[in-house]
Amino acid sequence: xxxxxxxxxxxxxxxxxxxxxxxxxxxxxxxxxxxxxxxxxxxxxxxxxxxxxxxxxxxxxxxxxxxxxxxxxxxxxxxxxxxxxxxxxxxxxxxxxx
Amino acid sequence: xxxxxxxxxxxxxxxxxxxxxxxxxxxxxxxxxxxxxxxxxxxxxxxxxxxxxxxxxxxxxxxxxxxxxxxxxxxxxxxxxxxxxxxxxxxxxxxxxxxxxxxxxxxxxxxxxxxxxxxxxxxxxxxxxxxxxxxxxxxxxxxxxxxxxxxxxxxxxxxxxxxxxxxxxxxxxxxxxxxxxxxxxxxxxxxxxxxxxxxxxxxxxxxxxxxxxxxxxxxxxxxxxxxxxxxxxxxxxxxxxxxxxxxxxxxxxxxxxxxxxxxxxxxxxxxxxxxxxxxxxxxxxxxxxxxxxxxxxxxxxxxxxxxxxxxxxxxxxxxxxxxxxxxxxxxxxxxxxxxxxxxxxxxxxxxxxxxxxxxxxxxxxxxxxxxxxxxxxxxxxxxxxxxxxxxxxxxxxxxxxxxxxxxxxxxxxxxxxxxxxxxxxxxxxxxxxxxxxxxxxxxxxxxxxxxxxxxxxxxxxxxxxxxxxxxxxxxxxxxxxxxxxxxxxxxxxxxxxxxxxxxxxxxxxxxxxxxxxxxxxxxxxxxxxxxxxxxxxxxxxxxxxxxxxxxxxxxxxxxxxxxxxxxxxxxxxxxxxxxxxx
Numbered sequence: 001x002x003x004x005x006x007x008x009x010x011x012x013x014x015x016x017x018x019x020x021x022x023x024x025x026x027x028x029x030x031x032x033x034x035x036x037x038x039x040x041x042x043x044x045x046x047x048x049x050x051x052x053x054x055x056x057x058x059x060x061x062x063x064x065x066x067x068x069x070x071x072x073x074x075x076x077x078x079x080x081x082x083x084x085x086x087x088x089x090x091x092x093x094x095x096x097x098x
Numbered sequence: 099x100x101x102x103x104x105x106x107x108x109x110x111x112x113x114x115x116x117x118x119x120x121x122x123x124x125x126x127x128x129x130x131x132x133x134x135x136x137x138x139x140x141x142x143x144x145x146x147x148x149x150x151x152x153x154x155x156x157x158x159x160x161x162x163x164x165x166x167x168x169x170x171x172x173x174x175x176x177x178x179x180x181x182x183x184x185x186x187x188x189x190x191x192x193x194x195x196x197x198x199x200x201x202x203x204x205x206x207x208x209x210x211x212x213x214x215x216x217x218x219x220x221x222x223x224x225x226x227x228x229x230x231x232x233x234x235x236x237x238x239x240x241x242x243x244x245x246x247x248x249x250x251x252x253x254x255x256x257x258x259x260x261x262x263x264x265x266x267x268x269x270x271x272x273x274x275x276x277x278x279x280x281x282x283x284x285x286x287x288x289x290x291x292x293x294x295x296x297x298x299x300x301x302x303x304x305x306x307x308x309x310x311x312x313x314x315x316x317x318x319x320x321x322x323x324x325x326x327x328x329x330x331x332x333x334x335x336x337x338x339x340x341x342x343x344x345x346x347x348x349x350x351x352x353x354x355x356x357x358x359x360x361x362x363x364x365x366x367x368x369x370x371x372x373x374x375x376x377x378x379x380x381x382x383x384x385x386x387x388x389x390x391x392x393x394x395x396x397x398x399x400x401x402x403x404x405x406x407x408x409x410x411x412x413x414x415x416x417x418x419x420x421x422x423x424x425x426x427x428x429x430x431x432x433x434x435x436x437x438x439x440x441x442x443x444x445x446x447x448x449x450x451x452x453x454x455x456x457x458x459x460x461x462x463x464x465x466x467x468x469x470x471x472x473x474x475x476x477x478x479x480x481x482x483x484x485x486x487x488x489x490x491x492x493x494x495x496x497x498x499x500x501x502x503x504x505x506x507x508x509x510x511x512x513x514x515x516x517x518x519x520x521x522x523x524x525x526x527x528x529x530x531x532x533x534x535x536x537x538x539x540x541x542x543x544x545x546x547x548x549x550x551x552x553x554x555x556x557x558x559x560x561x562x563x564x565x566x567x568x569x570x571x572x573x574x575x576x577x578x579x580x581x582x583x584x585x586x587x588x589x590x591x592x593x594x595x596x597x598x599x600x601x602x603x604x605x606x607x608x609x610x611x612x613x614x615x616x617x618x619x620x621x622x623x624x625x626x627x628x629x630x631x632x633x634x635x636x637x638x639x640x641x642x643x644x645x646x647x648x649x650x651x652x653x654x655x656x657x658x659x660x661x662x663x664x665x666x667x668x669x670x671x672x673x674x675x676x677x678x679x680x
Contacts, residue, residue, distance in 0.1 A: 023662045031658075094658065 007048035015041035028085075028092040032078055039071050102164045104185070108192070109157040116150045126198055128259075139258065144198035148394065152195040152318075152326055155401055159318035160188040162514035166409055167310045169510035170416055174308075180220060184314070187213030191319040195326060199258040200248055203330075207244070207291070207323065211237050214320045218307040226306040236300035240290015247283025250276065251334075264333045274338065281334050281341040284327075292324030292378045295352040299606050301375055305367035305421070309412030312367060316374045317405035325381050325397050332390060346386025346466075350474045350481075353379030357484035361491070365421050366411050369492055373447070374404060376481060380462055383478060389465020395528075396458035399446070402521040403455060407443040409515050410436045414496070423495050437497050439515050444493045446522040448486035449567040454526030460563045467559060479566060486570020487577075494574060 014037055021034030043064045050060035086092050118125075128142030145153075164184065171177050190209035197203045211234060219230030252258060254276045255266045266272055288294075293301035301321070305312055315321065328335060328345070335341050353376045360372035377400050384393040413436050415421055446455040459482060466475045653660045 019665065023658050023665070 004048060004052035007044060007052070011041045011044040011048070014038075014044065026094050028082060028094055028097075031094065032075075032082070036071060036075065039067060043067055102161070102168065105157065105161045105164045105188070108188075109154070109161045112150070112153045112157045115145060116154055118145075128198060137256070139201060140199060141202055142198050143196040144260075145196065148326070148329055149195050151394070151398065152322075153192060155322075155398060156188060156191050156195065156318045159314060159401055159405055160184070162405065162409075162518060163310045163314045163317075165514045166313075166412070166511055167308075169508050170310055170412060171308060176220070180217075180308070183213060183216045183220065184311070187217060187314070187319055191323065194323060198260055200251065200260065200263070200331075201258040203327070204245070204248055207287075207327070208241065210320055210323055211241065211291070214304070214315055217311040217315070218304045220308055220311065221306065223306065229300075229303040229306040233300040233304050236297050237290040240287045240297055243283045244287025244290075247280045247287065250283065251280045254280065260331065263331075267333050267337050272337075277334065278338045278340055281338055282344070284331070284334070285341065285345060288324035288328055288382075289348065290324075291327075292321045292382070293375050294324075294348055294379060294382060295355060296605065298352065298356065298375050299609065302363075302368045302371040305365065305371050309367065309408055309415055312371070313405045313408035313412070316370070316408065317401040321374060321378055322397055322401065325378065325385070325393060328382070328385055329390060329394055332385075335385070336388075342386045342388070344386070346383050346470055346474055349379045349382025349384075349386055350466075350477045351379070352376070353383060353481040354477050354484070355379075357481050357488065360488045361484060364423055366415070366423055366492065366496070367408075367421050369423075369488060370404070370407055370411065373485065373488065374400075376485065377404070377447075380459075380478060380481060383470070383474065384462040384465050387466045387468075387470035387474070389462055389469070392458065392461035392465045395461055399454035399458040399522070399526055402518055402525055403443045403446040406439055406515060406518040406522050407447065409511070409518065410440040410443065411496075413511055413515075423492070435512055435515075439519050440493060440497065442519045442522055444489040446526075448489045448570055449482060449563055450571070451564050451567070454522050454524070456563060456567070457526035460560060463563060464559050479562065482563070482566045483570050486567045487574045490571050490574030491577070 018034045018037030018039075018041060021037065022031050025031055025034065046060040046064045046067070050056060050058065053060070082092055085097065089097060091097070126142060126144030126146075128140040131139045131141040133139065164181070167180070167184070171180055174180060187210065190206045190213050194203060194206035194210060197206060214237075215230050215234040218233050219227050248258075251263065254272050255263050257263060257266075267277065286297075290297045304315065307315075335345065356372045356375035356379060360369050360376060363369045363372060377396070381393040381396050381400075384390075384396065413433070417433075442453070446453040449456045449459040463475070463478060463482070466478050649660075652663070
């Protein structure tokens with residue numbers, strides 16, 4: 001049996017890795033990946049609370065599903081934007097986009 | 099004109115009220131106005147002898163002045179505005195005299211000030227505007243003290259109703275200190291309104307207004323308001339001998355001081371203005387020495403002859419368009435009617451026997467003689483002597499010059515002057531010690547407080563009064579008609595003393611140097627501090643603005659560092675909140 005704090009710690013670590021990546025990397029693709037990482041960390045929290053929260057019920061899992069759907073949409077649009085950006089500017093480096 | 103008709107109605111109603119008062123005695127009525135907490139403020143009217151006397155006097159003077167103005171102001175393009183202001187002025191004064199509580203009195207007191215401000219500044223001239231401003235500001239100085247006195251009195255007695263205040267004062271529940279302070283504050287208000295030293299300088303300058311306005315201002319409304327007010331709250335002053343003495347002292351000194359200026363002044367109307375200040379001083383002196391009846395009696399007779407003098411001088415001014423004696427003496431002689439009226443006015447004012455002024459002056463002198471200190475009595479005697487001299491100086495200078503032109507006066511002017519002249523002669527017989535003191539009996543009987551009657555003047559006093567006026571007449575005749583001592587007079591004109599007096603003892607100059615310049619300097623100092631504070635304050639928004647600009651730059655130039663800052667900020671806030679809660 002894995003305790004709630006273990007789940008939360010893993011989620012925290014994953015979130016911090018995502019945050020660090022989003023704030024430090026210059027490559028837009030990696031920033032993008034890092035944001036996904038943060039979303040997933042949040043998802044992990046939701047699911048952990050579904051089982052170990054004060055009021056365990058199914059709604060946490062439902063929200064996780066929603067987040068995944070939204071993330072998928074976001075990725076689709078984000079990648080499309082990145083593609084157009086690359087075609088126009090020949091770079092996806094954050095510092096050089098502007 | 100509608101205005102004249104309305105004034106006539108107002109006078110008629112005053113007489114009706116007077117008759118009712120004679121038959122029924124004092125009456126009045128009040129209705130609640132508003133209440134604050136438990137205290138109710140009322141509004142209403144009260145009629146007793148003094149009120150009804152003022153009511154008649156004011157409405158009568160107003161009627162005369164309005165009749166006269168019809169001719170005097172007929173070329174003025176703003177005549178409608180003029181009549182409107184005149185009526186506002188009279189309305190405020192009438193409402194003032196029937197007010198039963200101090201709050202109401204204060205409201206109309208200020209309205210009277212406003213009316214005079216508007217009328218003095220009637221002519222569209224720079225000097226008139228300045229004079230109007232000066233009159234307003236000078237009286238405001240007094241009014242501030244007046245308001246302070248009012249608030250103190252309310253604090254002490256808990257009411258604005260006059261008869262309740264009298265009740266508290268007479269029962270002795272109010273401490274001597276508060277009473278004196280209150281009385282003193284109210285007295286300063288009166289000084290401002292009745293143009294006593296040191297707030298007198300607005301009155302001579304107010305001569306820039308139209309002459310009928312000066313007549314109204316001096317006879318019945320503005321300056322009389324102060325005397326009326328003191329008489330109306332007389333118990334407050336009676337309760338403190340310090341107050342009475344201060345009042346007598348200021349009145350007596352102002353009387354003498356203004357009379358000396360009137361002696362040398364070159365502008366006809368300013369002579370009359372200073373003479374009003376001097377006469378008002380005598381009234382205050384009389385009030386200060388328990389001569390209640392004398393003061394009110396003199397107020398009434400003074401209204402008649404001062405209005406008459408102003409109106410007759412106004413005729414000359416209208417004719418020649420100048421106010422200086424030098425110009426006016428060219429025409430005086432050829433106007434026999436005006437000559438006669440002016441002579442009556444001047445005689446009455448100087449106290450020539452058996453005219454109105456004689457009786458009232460005698461009354462004042464006897465009050466001062468019996469109840470006042472000797473030096474004030476001799477000051478009053480000297481003032482009366484000066485009065486006679488300067489009045490006849492004006493008379494001899496104006497009407498015995500080499501007149502070249504002249505003309506008959508229009509009926510609209512002669513009629514009111516005739517009535518006033520009759521009044522100046524006969525009104526004094528209401529209260530004489532030969533035929534009976536009807537006036538004094540009536541006045542003292544119906545007041546809401548009791549007044550001790552002043553003992554009848556001795557034959558010494560009567561003789562002295564006669565002697566004063568005749569001596570004045572003779573001195574004046576010798577100096578200004580026969581031109582005795584002419585070479586000495588000429589050298590005297592060169593002297594420093596003469597110039598000092600002519601400049602009104604430089605009171606205005608001192609005010610200008612000390613108060614006006616001082617205030618400007620003070621304002622400059624304050625302005626400097628203000629700018630300094632402003633700089634400190636404006637430093638804060640500038641800093642915040644700078645930070646905000648940096649932020650915008652960061653967001654657009656480097657979104658990732660911006661995000662980092664945001665996260666650090668968030669962590670900081672979280673830490674602090676956990677710290678403070680935990």
